[in-house]
Amino acid sequence: MQYRKMGSLDWEVSALGFGCMRLPARRFSLMGADLEESKRIIRYGIDRGINYIDTAWPYHLGESEKVVGETLRDGYREKVKLVTKLPMFLVRRTADFERFLNVQLERLQTDHVDIYLFHALNAGSFQKVKQLGLIEKMEEAQRQGRICHVGFSFHDTYPVFKEILDYYDWDMAQIQYNYMDTCVQATTEGLEYAHDKGVAVVIMEPVKGGTLASPPREAADVIEDAAVKRTPVDWALQFLWNRPEVATVLSGMSNMQQVVENCDSADRSGINSLNGEENQVISRLAEIYQNKILVPCTGCEYCMPCPHGVNIPQNFAILNNFSLEKSWIRRFQTRRAYRKLTSGPPKLDLDNPNGNASVCINCGLCVEKCPQEIDIPVELERVNAILGKGDSIRKYYPDIS
Numbered sequence: 494m495q496y497r498k499m500g501s502l503d504w505e506v507s508a509l510g511f512g513c514m515r516l517p518a519r520r521f522s523l524m525g526a527d528l529e530e531s532k533r534i535i536r537y538g539i540d541r542g543i544n545y546i547d548t549a550w551p552y553h554l555g556e557s558e559k560v561v562g563e564t565l566r567d568g569y570r571e572k573v574k575l576v577t578k579l580p581m582f583l584v585r586r587t588a589d590f591e592r593f594l595n596v597q598l599e600r601l602q603t604d605h606v607d608i609y610l611f612h613a614l615n616a617g618s619f620q621k622v623k624q625l626g627l628i629e630k631m632e633e634a635q636r637q638g639r640i641c642h643v644g645f646s647f648h649d650t651y652p653v654f655k656e657i658l659d660y661y662d663w664d665m666a667q668i669q670y671n672y673m674d675t676c677v678q679a680t681t682e683g684l685e686y687a688h689d690k691g692v693a694v695v696i697m698e699p700v701k702g703g704t705l706a707s708p709p710r711e712a713a714d715v716i717e718d719a720a721v722k723r724t725p726v727d728w729a730l731q732f733l734w735n736r737p738e739v740a741t742v743l744s745g746m747s748n749m750q751q752v753v754e755n756c757d758s759a760d761r762s763g764i765n766s767l768n769g770e771e772n773q774v775i776s777r778l779a780e781i782y783q784n785k786i787l788v789p790c791t792g793c794e795y796c797m798p799c800p801h802g803v804n805i806p807q808n809f810a811i812l813n814n815f816s817l818e819k820s821w822i823r824r825f826q827t828r829r830a831y832r833k834l835t836s837g838p839p840k841l842d843l844d845n846p847n848g849n850a851s852v853c854i855n856c857g858l859c860v861e862k863c864p865q866e867i868d869i870p871v872e873l874e875r876v877n878a879i880l881g882k883g884d885s886i887r888k889y890y891p892d893i894s
């Protein structure tokens with residue numbers, strides 16, 4: 494494992510961090526985590542040198558923190574920095590801070606977290622942080638030894654990111670960044686600005702919710718023709734580790750193979766290790782993807798569960814796959830995957846949402862939860878028009894190549 498500077502903090506962080514948002518799924522459960530398999534893969538990662546574990550209140554509907562708590566028994570807690578987040582979308586009053594932190598420490602079976610984040614800050618939730626005096630609550634918990642460091646994860650635009658960074662002396666900031674997202678959300682400018690201020694920058698969505706792991710044919714050709722042989726995921730990760738501003742890269746790993754491959758990639762990582770030719774390969778890949786993705790959904794599931802049973806991220810993933818496919822047979826298969834989702838009772842399952850886009854009643858409950866600011870009901874209508882009724886992609890996305 495390679496280790497890197499963690500901003501201005503006095504410890505070094507593993508190049509790869511374990512994101513516990515996409516743990517192995519429990520059988521017959523869409524969002525539940527399999528404790529034994531999760532424990533096995535997280536402990537393997539720690540044994541390979543990962544020293545940074547990231548979780549949050551809503552991951553796996555609360556099960557992620559519990560699984561992490563169990564996993565870090567038997568001496569593993571002392572080997573890692575443990576990070577979780579205050580669920581800002583559920584915070585209504587100042588007293589909620591204590592309520593959530595107490596439950597989280599209990600779930601995590603620990604008396605402190607190494608970094609506590611405000612989860613998914615944007616312009617609106619940052620106002621809430623200020624109005625409710627939540628930074629003061631963070632400082633109080635720090636004095637009590639229940640939190641070591643203070644940070645935030647972020648989903649908004651660069652001006653908002655800069656405003657938040659300038660407001661307080663943060664220890665770390667977690668941003669969405671990958672070779673496709675250099676100009677959206679915090680942007681490269683934000684990454685550099687935070688680093689210049691001595692704030693540790695932690696990267697989430699390094700493979701854009703898996704999108705960069707499954708390249709369309711043109712991108713696969715570019716990867717195949719490259720002089721240096723790498724997997725699509727390795728290209729995406731090395732792009733990040735190449736940058737001196739990046740502290741650690743969080744990968745939400747779901748099986749042992751991913752953990753092994755990502756640890757191997759991290760072992761080979763280094764700042765400024767990519768040459769001009771390799772950087773050109775990445776630019777070409779970014780260009781190809783940019784022209785293909787219809788809905789910028791990362792599969793984070795913050796919008797879930799939909800009370801009407803729509804599996805929102807799955808509908809978007811199918812549409813994006815449909816757009817990425819060239820061959821008619823693969824497109825046929827992708828359309829069939831859409832039809833396998835149900836269009837209403839009697840097969841609709843509200844506990845494990847399996848509804849296709851036609852089930853959406855446009856109630857709007859999901860919209861403000863989406864960190865990517867996707868107009869979910871509008872995009873779902875397009876999904877159903879394209880995959881359900883057979884309309885052309887160009888009718889709704891005229892600029893797509």
Ligand code: SF4
Nearest residue numbers: 799853854856857859
């Ligand atoms: S707008 Fe549609 S997808 Fe969103 S919560 Fe309502 S029914 Fe579900």
Ligand code: SF4
Nearest residue numbers: 790791793794796863
């Ligand atoms: S629609 Fe938005 S909130 Fe829902 S999974 Fe996609 S990115 Fe996440």
